[in-house]
Amino acid sequence: MTVDCAVIQRETPAPERPHRRTEGPVRTCVGCRKRELAVDLLRVVAVSNGNGHCALTVDQAGNLPGRGAWLHPDDRCLQAAFRRRAFGRALRITGSPDTSAVVEYVRAQTGAD
Template identity: 65%
Template sequence: MAVELLRVVAVSDGNGEHAVIVDARANRPGRGAWLHPVPQCVQQAIRRRALTRALRIDRPPDTSALVEHVETLNQHGNRTGSKEHEHTVKSR
């Protein structure tokens, strides 16, 4: 069973500020980061400033669009119907 990850990228507003947006097709240009699409993982990444480091930006970005997207995804549970996060990772 493969774990689903969500790709995010930082977009600049031109004034040095960044926002993190979901790259659902994984084809937006620039450096991306991959997250488990569950609120706990997103909140932990924000709290630890992992997105700032992974996306190589100099300030914490606006993550409101990411948080809203993940909360919407998880209102109906994951693909197995469980509200619990699936931790199984397929080895390559």
């Protein structure tokens, strides 16, 4: 009986890539369309004024009812979301909502940094 002593070639493992943090849900910013952890983004919800119009508000606690749109607390992402009309699409509302509360919140956050 003869045995062929061929060398077994094994695959070398791929080089380690740095892993992204995965400690929670991942959401997409409506402004820049980049994916981030939900804790790094602002949740924005539409609240009805009662007369058929909506106003956007920042959901700091994360417990307001309804659909949420996620946004980086950055003025560039906010402007991109306005330019793309992303809030209406993400929140599934018609018309242009009052965005003053979100603008004030983002400007206060970027001024504090």
